[in-house]
Every structure is written in C-alpha cells, then in structure tokens.
Amino acid sequence: EVPLVESGGGLVQPGRSLRLSCTLSGFTFGDFPLTWVRQAPGKGLEWVGFIRSKAYGGTTEYAASVNGRFSISRDDSKSIAYLQMNSLKTEDTAMYYCARDLGRLDYWGPGTLVTVSS
Amino acid sequence: IQMTQSPSTLSAYVGDRVTITCRASQSISSWLAWYQQKPGKAPKLLIYKASNLESGVPSRFSGSGSGTEFTLTISSLQPDDFAAYYCQRYNNYPYTFGQGTKLEIK
Numbered sequence: 424e425v426p427l428v429e430s431g432g433g434l435v436q437p438g439r440s441l442r443l444s445c446t447l448s449g450f451t452f453g454d455f456p457l458t459w460v461r462q463a464p465g466k467g468l469e470w471v472g473f474i475r476s477k478a479y480g481g482t483t484e485y486a487a488s489v490n491g492r493f494s495i496s497r498d499d500s501k502s503i504a505y506l507q508m509n510s511l512k513t514e515d516t517a518m519y520y521c522a523r524d525l526g527r528l529d530y531w532g533p534g535t536l537v538t539v540s541s
Numbered sequence: 542i543q544m545t546q547s548p549s550t551l552s553a554y555v556g557d558r559v560t561i562t563c564r565a566s567q568s569i570s571s572w573l574a575w576y577q578q579k580p581g582k583a584p585k586l587l588i589y590k591a592s593n594l595e596s597g598v599p600s601r602f603s604g605s606g607s608g609t610e611f612t613l614t615i616s617s618l619q620p621d622d623f624a625a626y627y628c629q630r631y632n633n634y635p636y637t638f639g640q641g642t643k644l645e646i647k
Contacts, residue, residue, distance in 0.1 A: 458636070460584075468576075468584065468627055470636040484634040520583055526631040527574040527589035534583055 426450060429521050432535030435511055443506040443535055445521030453477055453499035458524040459506050461517035462534075469517075473524055474504060489515075511539045542566050546628055546639030552647040553618055561613045561642045563628035568608045572632035575604055575613045578625045578641075587626075588613060620646075 426449040435441050445457060456479070459471040472485040474495040483495050489508075497504040504521060516539045522528035543566040553559050563573065571591040576584035586595045588604035591611055601616040615622055623646050628639040 467641045468578075468629075468638040470629075470638065473634060473636075486635050525589075526572065527586055527595075528576075528584070528629070529586050529589075529595065531583035531585070 426530050427521055427523065427532035429519060429532040429535035432519065432537045434538045434540060436541050437511060437513055437539055439511055440507070440509045441511060441537060443508070443519055443521075443537070445504040445506070445532060447502045447504075447523075450523075452497075452502035456524040457495075457497065457504045458522050458528060459495065460520045460522060460528070460531075461515075461537075462520070463514075463517045466517075471506070471519070508537070511537075513539050515539050542569065542630060542632075542637060544628055544630055544637050544639040546642055548642060549640065550643045550645065552645045554647050555618050555620055557618045559615050559618060559644065561626055561628075561644075563606075563611045563613070563639050565609045565611075565630055569630045569632040571607045572630055573604075573606070573611050574629045574631060575602075576627045576629065577622075578627065584627065618644075 428446050431443040456475045458473045461469050461471050472495050474483045492510045494507045518534040518536050520534045521532050523530040545564045547562050573591045575588040577587050578584040587598050587602050592604045603614050605612050623644050626642045
C-alpha cells in the first residue's frame, strides 16, 4: 500500500490556479513534515516547497521559482496536505510529487500531472 | 548550494561495478541522499546521510563521501538497476537535486 497519494492535477490555462492534495495513510500524519517535488517532462527533479509539522509551527519554505505564487498548507485532522498553485505558467508543467520529509525523502506518492497550456 | 552529478549518462553491462559522483559547491557534511527512478515511477530512496542504506535496498548499493564529494556505487549491476539516479542535499533549504545520471544497458 502506498502511504501517500497525490490528486488534483489536470490541464489548466496559464494564469489560472490549481490546488493539489496529498493524502497520507499508515502513519501519524501530523508528526511529519512534507515536501513537494516536481519533474518537468523529460527533466530532473526540482524541490518545490516544504511544510513543517504543527509541533514546529507548521511553517513553510519555497523554491525561488514558485515563491509568492505557490503555498503549502496542511489539515492534520484529515491527513491531507495541499499545494495551492496560483498564476500558473507554462513552465510549471510537471509531475508533482509529495514526500515525507525526514531530510531524506523516504516515502513518495505516485505523483499527479499538471499541464499548463492554452 | 549547487549539486553537480556525473556522468549524465552511463552505459554498462550486467555484472559491472559502477560509480556515480555528486559534488556540492560547498560543504554539506553528510547530508546527502541518493534516489533511483524508473520511467513513469516516483523516485525511491536508496541511501541517506551519505552512506546509510535504506531498509529493503539491496546491499550491492553503497554510498560514501562527506563534505563536498560523494559517490554512489553499485557493486554488480543487475537488470533491475538500469534507471535514473539522483543525489539530493538536505543540509538546509532549499533542497537541491543533482541533474541525474541515466544508467543504460550496454
């Protein structure tokens, strides 16, 4: 069983918004930080951002490429983390993964594909 | 901090010993992980803290290094090992990945 599953991807026009979800099961969601990583078609891995556990304030960090456009939040009662993506650009087209973040990323979801195109 | 991974492509035979290198632009102590990724799949953690083997990963995989230079070694390539490999530093944010090494069958 895959403990993390992403959802919410799809085709969206440039300038629009999309919200991705990352659902966890099998371990105590609230105890762990989570990271989002993306991979453009045929390219390498790019770290997008991170949210700390509530015990550490639930604060966030973002890559410069998405800072100010993307935001990460979490609802520990539902074991879900969100990646809110605003002002989307064609270069945001990628497979988006969430991962449990122990520094190393030990559990990954299968990913959800976001395509930004007119 | 930039991570430079080499080579970008590596061709080898089943049974070969191969080494992939990852260099950091400044010291990251031992805060380095290695991942394997197969086409259409999420990355899989192989090695963490430079040299620690993740549970369930075959012992033919090993990692070494500290500071700015790190290596991932596969002691005897198996058919299942032909994939892409990435290093990742996690000493601070933003995390960065190497650009990847594609390991191909010769």
